Every structure is written in C-alpha cells, then in structure tokens.
Amino acid sequence: MTTTWVEGAAGSLFDIDNLPYGVFSRPGEEPRVGVRIGDHVLDLAPVAELGDPASELAAAWRTPSLNAFMAMGGEWWRTARGWIVEVLGDEVHRARTQPHLVPLADVSLHLPVEVADYVDFYASEYHASNVGRIFRPGQEPLLPNWKHLPVGYHGRAGTVVGSGTPVVRPQGQRKAPTEEVPSFGPSRRLDIEAELGFVVGSGSELGSPVAHDAFPDHVFGVVGLNDWSARDIQAWEYVPLGPFLGKSFATSVSHWVTPLQALGAAWTELPGQDPTPLPYLGPGEAKGLDIDVEVVLNGEVVSRPPYRTMYWSPAQMLAHMTVNGASLRTGDLYASGTISGTEPDQRGSFLELSWGGKEPFGAEHWEGGRTFLEDGDEVVLRYTAPGTGGGRIALGEVVGRIEPAR
Amino acid sequence: MTTTWVEGAAGSLFDIDNLPYGVFSRPGEEPRVGVRIGDHVLDLAPVAELGDPASELAAAWRTPSLNAFMAMGGEWWRTARGWIVEVLGDEVHRARTQPHLVPLADVSLHLPVEVADYVDFYASEYHASNVGRIFRPGQEPLLPNWKHLPVGYHGRAGTVVGSGTPVVRPQGQRKAPTEEVPSFGPSRRLDIEAELGFVVGSGSELGSPVAHDAFPDHVFGVVGLNDWSARDIQAWEYVPLGPFLGKSFATSVSHWVTPLQALGAAWTELPGQDPTPLPYLGPGEAKGLDIDVEVVLNGEVVSRPPYRTMYWSPAQMLAHMTVNGASLRTGDLYASGTISGTEPDQRGSFLELSWGGKEPFGAEHWEGGRTFLEDGDEVVLRYTAPGTGGGRIALGEVVGRIEPAR
Structure with missing residues (x-):
C-alpha cells in the first residue's frame, strides 16, 4: 500500500486508502471541493491548477458541490483518485501541496451533493x-x-x-x-x-x-x-x-x-x-x-x-x-x-x-x-x-x- | 378589460387575460422564456431590454426555465404581468414589440420548469x-x-x-x-x-x-x-x-x-x-x-x-x-x-x-x-x-x- 507524507494520517481511519470527498470553506471563502486525509482537508482545485491533472478537474472542484465532478463520469473519477494518491503519497509533491492542506478544525463542512431525486x-x-x-x-x-x-x-x-x-x-x-x-x-x-x-x-x-x-x-x-x-x-x-x-x-x-x-x-x-x-x-x-x-x-x-x-x-x-x-x-x-x-x-x-x-x-x-x-x-x-x-x-x-x- | 393589438388573440382562449408563460426556442437558438398571446409567443427578454421594466427581468427571461423569474418572488410576478399587459394592450408599444412576436408554428416548446421536488x-x-x-x-x-x-x-x-x-x-x-x-x-x-x-x-x-x-x-x-x-x-x-x-x-x-x-x-x-x-x-x-x-x-x-x-x-x-x-x-x-x-x-x-x-x-x-x-x-x-x-x-x-x- 502507498503511504502518505501527511502527518498523523498513516494508520488512522482516514489514511491514504480512504480519501473521501467533501465540500468545505474557510471563513469568508466560497465553498469548494476537498478530499480528507487524516485530520486535514486537501484543497483540490489550487493543487490541480499547479499542473496536472487536466484543468477540467480544477474547474469542477472550484464549485460548491460534488455534482460537477461526479458528472464527468467514471474515467475521471479514477483519474482524479490516482492523481490524489500520487500527490499525497509521493514526497516529491510535498512542498507544493502542503500549503493547501487545511486543518479540519479551521473549516466549515457543507452538504456535499446537490441532491436530485x-x-x-x-x-x-x-x-x-x-x-x-x-x-x-x-x-x-x-x-x-x-x-x-x-x-x-x-x-x-x-x-x-x-x-x-x-x-x-x-x-x-x-x-x-x-x-x-x-x-x-x-x-x-x-x-x-x-x-x-x-x-x-x-x-x-x-x-x-x-x-x-x-x-x-x-x-x-x-x-x-x-x-x-x-x-x-x-x-x-x-x-x-x-x-x-x-x-x-x-x-x-x-x-x-x-x-x-x-x-x-x-x-x-x-x-x-x-x-x-x-x-x-x-x-x-x-x-x-x-x-x-x-x-x-x-x-x-x-x-x-x-x-x-x-x-x-x-x-x-x-x-x-x-x-x-x-x-x-x-x-x-x-x-x-x-x-x-x-x-x-x-x-x-x-x-x-x-x-x-x-x-x-x-x-x-x-x-x-x-x-x-x-x-x-x-x-x-x-x-x-x-x-x-x-x-x-x-x-x-x-x-x-x-x-x-x- | 384591456384589449390586445395582437391579431387573432382577442376573443380566443389565449387572449390578454390569459398570458401563460413557457420556454421556447427557434432553430439554432437557446431556449428562453416567453409568454403566449393568441397563436404567438412574445420573446420577453429583448422587449424588456428595450427599456422598462427592470433589467433583472430581462436577465431572468434569458434563461432556459422559469425558475430564475419565479425565484424573484410575488412582487416581481405582478410587476412583470402588469408590464406585459401594457406592452400587448397599448398600441403605442406595437411597433417595437411586434418584431418579437414569434408564431407558435415556428418554435419548439420545452419543459417550462426545472422541477425541484x-x-x-x-x-x-x-x-x-x-x-x-x-x-x-x-x-x-x-x-x-x-x-x-x-x-x-x-x-x-x-x-x-x-x-x-x-x-x-x-x-x-x-x-x-x-x-x-x-x-x-x-x-x-x-x-x-x-x-x-x-x-x-x-x-x-x-x-x-x-x-x-x-x-x-x-x-x-x-x-x-x-x-x-x-x-x-x-x-x-x-x-x-x-x-x-x-x-x-x-x-x-x-x-x-x-x-x-x-x-x-x-x-x-x-x-x-x-x-x-x-x-x-x-x-x-x-x-x-x-x-x-x-x-x-x-x-x-x-x-x-x-x-x-x-x-x-x-x-x-x-x-x-x-x-x-x-x-x-x-x-x-x-x-x-x-x-x-x-x-x-x-x-x-x-x-x-x-x-x-x-x-x-x-x-x-x-x-x-x-x-x-x-x-x-x-x-x-x-x-x-x-x-x-x-x-x-x-x-x-x-x-x-x-x-x-x-
């Protein structure tokens, strides 16, 4: 199994094999999509904008629900997860990613999905x-x-x-x-x-x-x-x-x-x-x-x-x-x-x-x-x-x- | 009762006391909000943009469902209907409005509302x-x-x-x-x-x-x-x-x-x-x-x-x-x-x-x-x-x- 460089995550219930998605905001900011690792939320859009993966993902993750990302379909879901595991698993990404790890205690969490039926x-x-x-x-x-x-x-x-x-x-x-x-x-x-x-x-x-x-x-x-x-x-x-x-x-x-x-x-x-x-x-x-x-x-x-x-x-x-x-x-x-x-x-x-x-x-x-x-x-x-x-x-x-x- | 200058509408089941709203499109155009009078649809947004009423209405009517207009609330619904009756009832508005009356036969009609529950x-x-x-x-x-x-x-x-x-x-x-x-x-x-x-x-x-x-x-x-x-x-x-x-x-x-x-x-x-x-x-x-x-x-x-x-x-x-x-x-x-x-x-x-x-x-x-x-x-x-x-x-x-x- 891949291990993560995020402190406190390895061996927890939110280790790198979990990575649930949610919608979070910091005071005064618009809600957007993040992924949980340990006791942190990774702010996905700015990390995606640093280079890979495709800019479509960054745009979808800047919205206040998971719907835009989910609507992209299964191939994108797999691409996204593979990229997140890479970013949180490989030390080479640590320096540029760590600034976008937000402690859970500093965020508000929102209804993650705009429910259709x-x-x-x-x-x-x-x-x-x-x-x-x-x-x-x-x-x-x-x-x-x-x-x-x-x-x-x-x-x-x-x-x-x-x-x-x-x-x-x-x-x-x-x-x-x-x-x-x-x-x-x-x-x-x-x-x-x-x-x-x-x-x-x-x-x-x-x-x-x-x-x-x-x-x-x-x-x-x-x-x-x-x-x-x-x-x-x-x-x-x-x-x-x-x-x-x-x-x-x-x-x-x-x-x-x-x-x-x-x-x-x-x-x-x-x-x-x-x-x-x-x-x-x-x-x-x-x-x-x-x-x-x-x-x-x-x-x-x-x-x-x-x-x-x-x-x-x-x-x-x-x-x-x-x-x-x-x-x-x-x-x-x-x-x-x-x-x-x-x-x-x-x-x-x-x-x-x-x-x-x-x-x-x-x-x-x-x-x-x-x-x-x-x-x-x-x-x-x-x-x-x-x-x-x-x-x-x-x-x-x-x-x-x-x-x-x- | 106000009468309308729209030909064929007076005395019909879609006279000026009716004026139902719908969403229509002409070939190659985006669906938007219209109102029915006789056998025509009045393309509301461009007429609203000619001057009165408020530009908020024109913006809401340029969307492909009634939801944005409806969300404006009851005062706006009354304002809008009063203005439509005025525009379709008073000859003074005829010259600038008539170009935006589209025969029903020339349009496609769409689901008018984005249904929530x-x-x-x-x-x-x-x-x-x-x-x-x-x-x-x-x-x-x-x-x-x-x-x-x-x-x-x-x-x-x-x-x-x-x-x-x-x-x-x-x-x-x-x-x-x-x-x-x-x-x-x-x-x-x-x-x-x-x-x-x-x-x-x-x-x-x-x-x-x-x-x-x-x-x-x-x-x-x-x-x-x-x-x-x-x-x-x-x-x-x-x-x-x-x-x-x-x-x-x-x-x-x-x-x-x-x-x-x-x-x-x-x-x-x-x-x-x-x-x-x-x-x-x-x-x-x-x-x-x-x-x-x-x-x-x-x-x-x-x-x-x-x-x-x-x-x-x-x-x-x-x-x-x-x-x-x-x-x-x-x-x-x-x-x-x-x-x-x-x-x-x-x-x-x-x-x-x-x-x-x-x-x-x-x-x-x-x-x-x-x-x-x-x-x-x-x-x-x-x-x-x-x-x-x-x-x-x-x-x-x-x-x-x-x-x-x-």
Whole structure:
C-alpha cells in the first residue's frame, strides 16, 4: 500500500486508502471541493491548477458541490483518485501541496451533493420483519412482495441536510389507535433510521434501464444517512400512498462521500436470497457491503447494526429503481433503509430498540431507559469498513441534535 | 378589460387575460422564456431590454426555465404581468414589440420548469372512492385518514417531462391476484391520471410551515399534468411504502404555466368538508378552482372531469405539505391527484372509466371499447377556466403518445 507524507494520517481511519470527498470553506471563502486525509482537508482545485491533472478537474472542484465532478463520469473519477494518491503519497509533491492542506478544525463542512431525486429503500429483512411484528402482530411479518423486489419509495430531496444541521421536532396530525380523531401537535414518537446512502454520479437516459452490473459506472460513492422519522405522523398518514410528512422534515447525510474505490475490500457475499430474484436483479452475482455501524445517543453506543446482514444489494436497488425506464441524474441519492441485524443490540431505529415504545432500552445509561427522541438529544451515526490497505477506514459520520417544535 | 393589438388573440382562449408563460426556442437558438398571446409567443427578454421594466427581468427571461423569474418572488410576478399587459394592450408599444412576436408554428416548446421536488396528492373524493371500490370491494372505500388530511406522496422529479415527450411502456414486475409468483415484462395495465399541477415559485425556510393563506405568495401558477401509471406494477409493489415504479417512468406537464393572476375568476367554493379539518388547513376559507378538463383518446373525448368537485383545496395541500417544517424550493411541483367527478363520464383515469378493466368504455368510438392504453395511443388533456375578461381561457394541454416497451 502507498503511504502518505501527511502527518498523523498513516494508520488512522482516514489514511491514504480512504480519501473521501467533501465540500468545505474557510471563513469568508466560497465553498469548494476537498478530499480528507487524516485530520486535514486537501484543497483540490489550487493543487490541480499547479499542473496536472487536466484543468477540467480544477474547474469542477472550484464549485460548491460534488455534482460537477461526479458528472464527468467514471474515467475521471479514477483519474482524479490516482492523481490524489500520487500527490499525497509521493514526497516529491510535498512542498507544493502542503500549503493547501487545511486543518479540519479551521473549516466549515457543507452538504456535499446537490441532491436530485431521493429514494429510500427497505432492504433489511430484520428491520422489515421487526416493523411488521410491531405494527401487525400475529400476522406474517413480511408482505408478499418483499422477497421479490427491493421495496422503496421517493422521499423529499429538498430537505436532505448535511450532518450537524439541527432537526426541529415536526408537528402534524397524529392519531393513536385508542383515539377517536386525530390531534395536531409535536410528534411524540420521533425516531432515527440508521442507513447507508448511495450517490449517483453519472446519469442515464429516460426509457433505458440500468443493468445491475453497471452499478460502478453510475454510483460514485456512499454517505452515512439518518432518515429521521416521526412514527406517530407516519402511522396515521401512510395508507395507501406511503410515508410523507412522517419523513419529509429532514434527512441528514454525512459531509464526506466515500468513493466506491475506497470500498474495494468491503464487498462481501449477501446473506442469501430465497426465492431467487428475477434475472434483472442479477441473482447470484449480487454483493453486499461489510460495513459496521454504530448508533450513538448522547455519547453512549446504543446499537451496532451490521450492514452485511442486508438482504438486497446496492446494485439490485439501482437496477430495480430504473427497470421501468426511469432515468438517473447526477446527484440522485438512494438509501438502504434502516440497517438492523439479527440481535436486539443491532437494531437501527428506536422503534425497534424499544419495541414500539413498550420496552425502554439503555437503562444501563439512563434511569428507566429510553424510547423515542427527546428534545436536546444528540444522535451520531458512525460507520467503518475494511480498507484496501489492510486496516479500517471510516465513512463520514452523521450528527443531529433535536430542537423543540416551533 | 384591456384589449390586445395582437391579431387573432382577442376573443380566443389565449387572449390578454390569459398570458401563460413557457420556454421556447427557434432553430439554432437557446431556449428562453416567453409568454403566449393568441397563436404567438412574445420573446420577453429583448422587449424588456428595450427599456422598462427592470433589467433583472430581462436577465431572468434569458434563461432556459422559469425558475430564475419565479425565484424573484410575488412582487416581481405582478410587476412583470402588469408590464406585459401594457406592452400587448397599448398600441403605442406595437411597433417595437411586434418584431418579437414569434408564431407558435415556428418554435419548439420545452419543459417550462426545472422541477425541484414533485409531490402527488389524492384530493378527489370520487377518484379515491372509485379506486377503493375497485381494489377493496365490499370494504369502506375511503380509508380513515382520507377526510382528515390531503393524502399525498413524493414522486420522481427527474422524470417529469414536457408535453409531447413520447412515453415508453414501462417494464417491471407484475403479479395478478390469480398468479403464484410475479413475472417480468411490459405493463399490461398502462393508464393515465388527469391532474392539475401547482408550481411553487417562491421557497420557504426549513422548519417553518407555510400557512394556507400564504398560498399566493408561494405558488406561481398551474400546469396540466398527466401522471402516467402502470396499474399492474403499482398493485404489486405499493405495500407498505406506496407507489414507486408504477409511476416513476414519466409524468407529463403542459408547456404553458398559467399564472395565478389569470385564474382570478376561477376560484369557487369547495363542495364541502365534513368533518371540519384541523385549523392549520384553514377550514371555511379554502377555495377550489372551477376548471373543466377533457380527456381525449386518439381524437375522441372520453371524459370531462370537473376540477370544482375536488375535496381538498390547493392551499390546503400546500399547508399540509409544509406543516411538518418541510421547506419549499423554487420549482417544486405538486399535483392534485386524479380529477374525477360524480358521473361515469367524469372519471380521470382509464382504471375508473373501465372499472378495473372489466367494463370497456368508448364502444361508440371503437369496436368492443377500450380498457387500458395500447401502443400508439395518443392522449391529450385539455383544460379551460373562466377568464378575468368574462370569457374563457385555456391552460396548457398535455400530450403523450405511447411507444412500445424497449
């Protein structure tokens, strides 16, 4: 593995085999694209302007989102990464590059992607089964379509926000099963959903499905994602057209987009699919990702969902989303749905951790335990994966603090 | 009422009390904003550059969508319309304006809005009841939430296309109730949904609901809209998260956006709401729109849905969509859902017109009648409303022809 001359980076979770992209600014400067190495951001555009690589990259990196760079396509993504590894790996580039390494502590980080369409899937068998058991006790937990297709729906792209953006408790209509009529007020069952997001870099034509094996040509990278959910609003509104206001108030994503190239060592076998999916979903060839997730509530780890337990693969979700001819655009974001494993301490939502609010969790940290989110709560989602250098890499974390309803 | 010097416009459906905005181009030229009068498009930017009004308008009108103009806000929308009425109404402006009137026959029309988020409601009681009766015979046709809130969901913004764009028959998973397992192939139940779309011109802040009476500050105008639907794909996929691929392959909108100012005479009382909605939905103050719709299949009118029969008002849909704090962006589009009246010949979908495919319609035009869309079919949606000048105005029509699956 290449080593880096950047001090403090070697052996860290942001070593030279990671190199996630983000959008940063220093006070008084315009946001632009950078890459993270250790505890620094490399300001890409001025380094690119010093000579190689092509000036197209420098122009794309001077913009306030990753979209222009992503739209250049897969060959440019590979060219760019090769050049960055060269610049940060070879001492010969150190003198001219070091002035453009900015300490993380000196920058603001921004939403990295201008989101086009946002789709949320429901790809964890254990999450979907838990939710089925909680909401429809005594019935078959998975609905008949669940193992035939990756169930998904469109969310609100305009309320995808960067990590750290405060989340205002939503208001809306709620009706408990015991109530006669709905009432209006702040959500009483505000929740998280720990997910992984996939960022589309390269679009496709309307009317032309994207095959499952074209996944690396279209997907640029991954983000951490918290799909905040108001369970009481959702439960009342969602029939028959699905979740709407119970989700659309905020979806938080990490500041860092980890390119697929950094996840080369993270691909793993799926747990297994039975029945065999239809051919357009590429059964047998589909791979999962071995990513560990931590859900941290007010500083305490309350769950460790394992992404490797997901039923549907990222490439299958992409193939399904476009099989009807729907086009992709640069900036499209699709998320996995809540990641939950087989064990109680691997559940990716408070709905599941507290089993519908009936079994408080975390009594070892908080007297009486916890159920749903309270005002002032801070949730951090952390993600790590095997790196191509033999160690581990961190994906971008997702932070959000709950503010009272306005 | 002001009269216009533009020949052929007075007394037409595109008289000076209409003036819808669109985006047009002549061969070899860049698309830009125009306004329709009679059978001409006024090329707005060069006329604005001749002197008044402000140069900001001319700059916004030189762009290939209405978004820049809409983002300027309600005061500018009023200023612009006042100036256009003056220019097209007063002979004194004729000599310098006439060179910028382009015959419609000489231009191409484009998708008028860069769509941010797309939301589709379900606001017709008769449509929702019909669908309930068809899909859940013997049960209560409306679900318990339906009269408490305008049910809606997010659709795919990236596949909103301009009128005239061919619609390729989607492929996907379908499973009839009589089949054991799903099969893959072209949709066998391809349908239309005749709707009205509302275009958001002025955005709002995340965390701040938009009150129902702020509707005219945020909504710029309306479009005709056909929410193409593959009923077999939809029926299999939609539980529990709502429609996805059954809708996301294409949504067609008219080339013309009719500004709210042109609809001043079209507001009417709602049919009535019982129970009284919660206060944030402004019960009692909500108004509907008296717009007549025609559904034309291969040249024959097959239905005349009356928009005035809609249960939920446009302002209520807007208030509901944002009550959880979801922000609006310039270019957001929300649609009414299928418009269906009380009578069989007022239904806005083929699903209803053919009662789930069991009762073919249009036998007076086609031997044996019709159920769902066939390859080569052309559907035109036409809309008219009372104009402020005492006559009627036309909204933009929506045309689509079905191409075979690829």
